[in-house]
Amino acid sequence: MKRILLALAGGLLIGAIAASHAKLPAAPPKSDAEKAAEADKAAAAKAKEADETGKAQDRAVANYKKNKGIAMDTKPAAGAKSGATKK
Numbered sequence: 001m002k003r004i005l006l007a008l009a010g011g012l013l014i015g016a017i018a019a020s021h022a023k024l025p026a027a028p029p030k031s032d033a034e035k036a037a038e039a040d041k042a043a044a045a046k047a048k049e050a051d052e053t054g055k056a057q058d059r060a061v062a063n064y065k066k067n068k069g070i071a072m073d074t075k076p077a078a079g080a081k082s083g084a085t086k087k
Contacts, residue, residue: 030038064070
């Protein structure tokens, strides 16, 4: 009885090892329509991520300026001159 159980356990072990080394079949090639749809989806996701990053950066800058007491207007001071200086 013990020999039979030992033989069955060995067979199961060998089968498990063989199954773990088996390769899956290759995926079928994608059609042009599927490739285009996947590219469109990736481009939309990238654009959305870039937009969200820009908004987060704008919020961070506004928060920094608010907490540091920096004015949000970008106009130069009244006495400051812009452009090249004359010699």
